[in-house]
Amino acid sequence: MVAGRHRAGDATGASPSSQSIPLVSGLLAAQNADGGWPYRRGTSWTEPTALALLALEGRQEAAVQYARGVEWLAARQRPDGGWAPQPGVEQSTWVTSLVALLPPARIGQARHARAIAWLLGQTGKETTFWYRVRQRMQGVPINNPVSGWPWFPGTAAWVTPTSLAILALRKAARESQGDELQARIESGCAYLLAHRCSDGGWNHGSSRALGYESNSYPETTGIALLALEGVPKLDGSLSTAERQLRDCRSAEGVSWLHMGLLAHGRKAAGVAPPCVVRNIRDEALAALAERAEQGRNVFRA
């Protein structure tokens, strides 16, 4: 069992670098016999599998396990080009972004291209043409829409799936330039900026409800900052992220905050309290944050 074995930050506020070896060996030990990874135990899911592979990318000692993981993912691409969260679900969802972050050469060029095409075909339902027409007919004022990505097709856009889609498209744009890719990246960034909470950070994507301001969360602030790399004038958000890091009580949050701050050239100077790594997602993210500290952020283009 993973829980309680590692800590993603230490009491001195250092990054999780000292945990490097146990984190990777923990990931290797947790791989299922079918080649995928579970969240904790049992069925392999796409998210922990893709994150584990991102964390193990380029590590010689993990080459065999990496290949088996890629094989698991490759066999589960759906006919529409996307991936389901786990094999028992018959629907491609947001997890497609995570698979699309893997190197095309590893997952397969054609497979990767179809994943990107699937992502480009997704948008929050609130920005679809027919929904907007219906709203207009009901007298609801319509602002210029900025389209993000939903967790599940046919629903509204949210911060985490939008951030991951931006990261995947930006990485893809490095290899194949295209107006559509660029336009969707820009629109995704605009979505994130429009959904920032008044404290400068991000929550799941609802910054106001019934006129009341909502608070931001560490994990979503970190991932949004990572996706907004290169966007200027985010000082307030970065300060919020640093403050959140000092109080964060989840390994997932600590890892995303580290990576988000690093994307804007800020070393995480705050004191992060100890956080228990609860599952494979936490473990892989801790390893990814550590690599980012070492200058190799696999989420960056």
Next chain:
Amino acid sequence: MCSVRSDSQAKATGRRGDGATGRLGFGRREFLLGAAALTACARPPAREATVTIARAPGYTQDLYDTVRRVLTEQRLAVRGRRVVLKPNLVEFEPGSVINTHPLVVHAALEAFRALGEADVRIAEGPGHRRNTLDLAEAAGYFQTIPGFEDLFTDLNLDEVSRVQLSRPSSHLNTLYLPRTALASDLLVSLPKMKTHHWAGATLSMKNLFGLVPGGVYGWPKNVLHWAGIHESIADLYRTFPRQFALVDCIVGMEGNGPIQGTAKAAGVLVAGRDLAAVDATCCRIMSIDPAKISYLQLAGVPERIVQAGERIDSVRNPFRLLPEFQSFRAV
């Protein structure tokens, strides 16, 4: 009839007030409520439910006896059965009243064990935060409930089965649902009594949203908002036929619930086998008219509720409502 708020924003913000469109003066909500009323009229035998109201002035050791007494009074036969306790975990806010208090969950766990259940698990799938165990730790569950981690299932990441919804009120025909909940012989909803800025009140039925797996649908479970919040609640209620509710009303939340409201002591536990009856009783304690809560109307509140323990009048304690919900106030 519930006042209809056209809240396109709510769907996009993860919180939706109703499933009606409001156009042409006769929306889907009105149709469904009308149909529900007609169905209720056609139903031959009058439904009856017993709801227990027990005084519980604080989160103290007395709670263990109180919960055991409530379950005995409700004559729950759980010997040899699989029981799933489903609390409401929402946010990391130390000292707040957002989450079901861990002592209520532990008292329920001990009481069901004393009744001889075969297996009791605690399970929850929060709607906004993905790190469920961290949330549970921050809410004091690890500290209060010995061996919590081994007893707990994160419903957001559980194995799932696709379930066909029978005569759904919402747009949904099927839902992926967690096997831990589907396989239970008794699903026990353990919510906190709170006002809710889209639904009016969040109690044992609204708590069923936490059964829908975020691992499939995301955080929030926005598919339910688009399908209609009230209608989805009614669908979930019908999908799990063997239920029980024990509502933590010791200290609830009033005003801008379910997250940003303020603490409100009500000093009771409310329990029963019929979730709609329990929630209607809670509404009456809060001085909210249950007839204004659309999901209760869709689910159908029993014609006769037998009140055990305290009388509603003796524990009534009006919860402050946002201006938008003043029409929900019971006269």
